[in-house]
Amino acid sequence: MLIERFKGGDPRALARIITLLESGEDFPEELRQLPRTARVIGITGSPGSGKSTLTDQIIQELRNLDLRVAVIAVDPSSPFTGGAILGDRIRMSRHALDSGVFIRSLASRGALGGVSSKTLQVLSALEAFGFDVILIETVGVGQSEVDIASIADHTVLVLTPNQGDAVQAFKAGVMEIADIFVVNKCDLPGADRVVRELHATVTLGITPDWMPPAVKTNAQKGEGIAELLQALQDHRDHLGEEGLRERRLHRLRFELRSLLEDWAQGRLKDAENQLPEVLSGKRSLHELFLSLF
Numbered sequence: 410m411l412i413e414r415f416k417g418g419d420p421r422a423l424a425r426i427i428t429l430l431e432s433g434e435d436f437p438e439e440l441r442q443l444p445r446t447a448r449v450i451g452i453t454g455s456p457g458s459g460k461s462t463l464t465d466q467i468i469q470e471l472r473n474l475d476l477r478v479a480v481i482a483v484d485p486s487s488p489f490t491g492g493a494i495l496g497d498r499i500r501m502s503r504h505a506l507d508s509g510v511f512i513r514s515l516a517s518r519g520a521l522g523g524v525s526s527k528t529l530q531v532l533s534a535l536e537a538f539g540f541d542v543i544l545i546e547t548v549g550v551g552q553s554e555v556d557i558a559s560i561a562d563h564t565v566l567v568l569t570p571n572q573g574d575a576v577q578a579f580k581a582g583v584m585e586i587a588d589i590f591v592v593n594k595c596d597l598p599g600a601d602r603v604v605r606e607l608h609a610t611v612t613l614g615i616t617p618d619w620m621p622p623a624v625k626t627n628a629q630k631g632e633g634i635a636e637l638l639q640a641l642q643d644h645r646d647h648l649g650e651e652g653l654r655e656r657r658l659h660r661l662r663f664e665l666r667s668l669l670e671d672w673a674q675g676r677l678k679d680a681e682n683q684l685p686e687v688l689s690g691k692r693s694l695h696e697l698f699l700s701l702f
């Protein structure tokens with residue numbers, strides 16, 4: 410049975426369940442009770458800032474610590490989708506045969522790239538499967554980077570030196586989501602300037618009393634990755650059990666809201682057909698509204 414194989418740790422059963430979730434099946438009841446203990450790290454930033462390359466390096470470091478790692482890439486354009494770029498395929502292939510690593514890409518919701526309730530269900534499945542760390546890569550355009558901060562325990566915002574005025578490049582509300590800034594591609598000129606800019610402008614983020622640090626990395630060469638992991642650990646220590654609990658409550662709230670939104674969307678579709686009756690005065694809009702429940 411699929412669920413038994415899943416519980417027995419068969420990655421093919423996990424992949425199958427994720428496919429079923431994606432096609433709209435409900436989350437299996439038998440898996441709901443399994444504990445949720447994975448650390449969830451959100452990695453977001455502009456297109457091409459090096460998120461996948463960085464993720465690949467983080468996987469490597471975590472594997473060195475013998476942690477089991479899953480990656481969700483929420484973006485159709487991500488190299489994780491199957492490697493439009495040959496280089497990415499080669500780069501990812503080093504983890505392909507590692508049973509402690511599971512990588513899956515998921516379509517984002519609409520053009521804004523928000524995190525959908527399906528993505529959250531996949532996250533739950535990965536947690537239930539027993540991964541120690543789950544990395545979620547989202548492209549920082551539109552809604553996704555704000556969503557990611559609602560579901561991750563730690564949110565990493567990736568910037569690059571060639572972004573011009575890096576801090577101004579993001580729209581209001583985005584800088585605030587970062588628990589940790591990464592200035593990637595630090596081999597390019599201007600990295601120190603971006604770090605200075607961050608230090609000058611960044612105030613407290615969403616974690617109380619936590620000043621988000623800026624870590625310089627060269628993801629291509631694997632430089633600065635140990636420092637990034639240390640920053641993640643510092644943030645974890647800062648959160649403590651209470652802070653971590655807060656984050657998880659936040660994630661559950663987000664998940665609940667997503668489910669409600671999906672439900673409301675469905676009901677709206679049903680109700681739209683009946684709007685002509687409201688227009689012709691056969692029934693009131695309020696009556697129609699009440700009939701939806």
Ligand SMILES: Nc1nc2c(ncn2[C@@H]2O[C@H](COP(=O)(O)OP(=O)(O)OP(=O)(O)O)[C@@H](O)[C@H]2O)c(=O)[nH]1
Pocket residue numbers: 455456457458459460461462463484486487488548593594595596597626627628629630
């Ligand atoms: N010079 C330099 N190039 C890098 C570095 N890290 C990544 N790159 C390159 O930047 C390009 C984009 O890297 P990706 O990891 O695909 O970036 P991404 O943010 O995942 O891109 P999207 O998922 O498409 O938004 C690739 O050609 C990488 O090789 C770095 O530290 N220095």
Ligand SMILES: [Mg+2]
Pocket residue numbers: 460461462486487488489546
């Ligand atoms: Mg990518």
